[in-house]
Amino acid sequence: MKKSLQKAIAVFPFQQQLQLLFFFFWRKFGINTGGEATKLAAECEQYVQLIENGVSIKRENKNILQLHYSINQRSCLFFIRRKGSDIKVFETVILQEEYKSSKDQLAFANNHQPQIIDAGGNIGFTTIYLHAFFPAASFIVIEPDVDNYELLKKNIVANEIEKATLLQNALWVNEDELEIDDSFRDGQEWSLTVCSANSSAEKGKQKNVKGVTLSALQKHTNFHEIDLLKIDVEGTERFLFREHTFVNTLLDFVKNLAIEIHDEYEIRQVIYNTMQKEGFEKKEDGDVTLFFKK
Numbered sequence: 001m002k003k004s005l006q007k008a009i010a011v012f013p014f015q016q017q018l019q020l021l022f023f024f025f026w027r028k029f030g031i032n033t034g035g036e037a038t039k040l041a042a043e044c045e046q047y048v049q050l051i052e053n054g055v056s057i058k059r060e061n062k063n064i065l066q067l068h069y070s071i072n073q074r075s076c077l078f079f080i081r082r083k084g085s086d087i088k089v090f091e092t093v094i095l096q097e098e099y100k101s102s103k104d105q106l107a108f109a110n111n112h113q114p115q116i117i118d119a120g121g122n123i124g125f126t127t128i129y130l131h132a133f134f135p136a137a138s139f140i141v142i143e144p145d146v147d148n149y150e151l152l153k154k155n156i157v158a159n160e161i162e163k164a165t166l167l168q169n170a171l172w173v174n175e176d177e178l179e180i181d182d183s184f185r186d187g188q189e190w191s192l193t194v195c196s197a198n199s200s201a202e203k204g205k206q207k208n209v210k211g212v213t214l215s216a217l218q219k220h221t222n223f224h225e226i227d228l229l230k231i232d233v234e235g236t237e238r239f240l241f242r243e244h245t246f247v248n249t250l251l252d253f254v255k256n257l258a259i260e261i262h263d264e265y266e267i268r269q270v271i272y273n274t275m276q277k278e279g280f281e282k283k284e285d286g287d288v289t290l291f292f293k294k
Contacts, residue, residue, distance in 0.1 A: 138163040214240075
């Protein structure tokens with residue numbers, strides 16, 4: 001048995017370790033024992049991939065894992081949930097460096113103290129990634145979902161990111177009360193979105209959260225300009241880019257925009273036209289589009 005598999009099995013509680021050893025033993029002979037062990041094996045193989053990419057894994061409790069990984073020669077600690085989308089987000093943002101172009105653009109500007117807004121902060125991966133390169137940066141991190149937000153706080157504290165303001169809100173066109181909607185895509189933690197609280201009741205809507213506008217963030221913080229606005233809000237961008245105050249504030253104060261555009265809502269061309277007519281250039285980097293000025 002290879003060492004990475006041994007380390008991955010060791011992450012599990014003792015009883016599950018026995019199930020996994022039994023499963024992998026019989027699999028060598030082409031026998032699939034099925035049942036719960038098959039699900040555990042799939043989870044275990046995710047851990048193997050992380051370990052082989054230099055990630056150290058430790059079990060915090062039955063639901064939470066600690067991931068240790070170095071970014072830019074800085075040791076970073078990530079608390080993630082065993083179940084759900086956290087591992088996929090970690091792989092995309094941290095291992096695949098989804099925001100590398102955004103980081104490179106900030107570095108190109110030679111700004112060692114950038115002011116960054118992370119809208120759709122999830123549990124903090126993007127903020128931790130950027131902080132590893134810009135430890136003097138100031139962050140505003142916005143995350144509407146209470147469960148994501150609690151883990152976000154834990155991750156920010158664990159990585160000693162002192163210049164971070166965390167808001168349990170949703171970036172929106174006004175400060176109305178909103179509903180969190182988990183009916184978008186797979187409904188897991190990475191695909192939660194918001195909608196107006198007075199919308200007709202539908203399956204998937206749950207919990208309430210207040211909207212916060214970009215202009216309010218700019219006015220009520222010491223951010224005189226925004227060096228990077230990162231937006232990953234699971235389709236809410238379709239409302240933002242059709243609202244004049246949001247667009248005007250963005251164009252007046254934002255130097256670089258990194259946005260994940262969700263094509264279910266046919267908003268991509270509107271965003272392209274808005275940014276490019278103001279002289280922004282664009283670079284596609286996986287699912288993220290970076291708009292910047294040279």
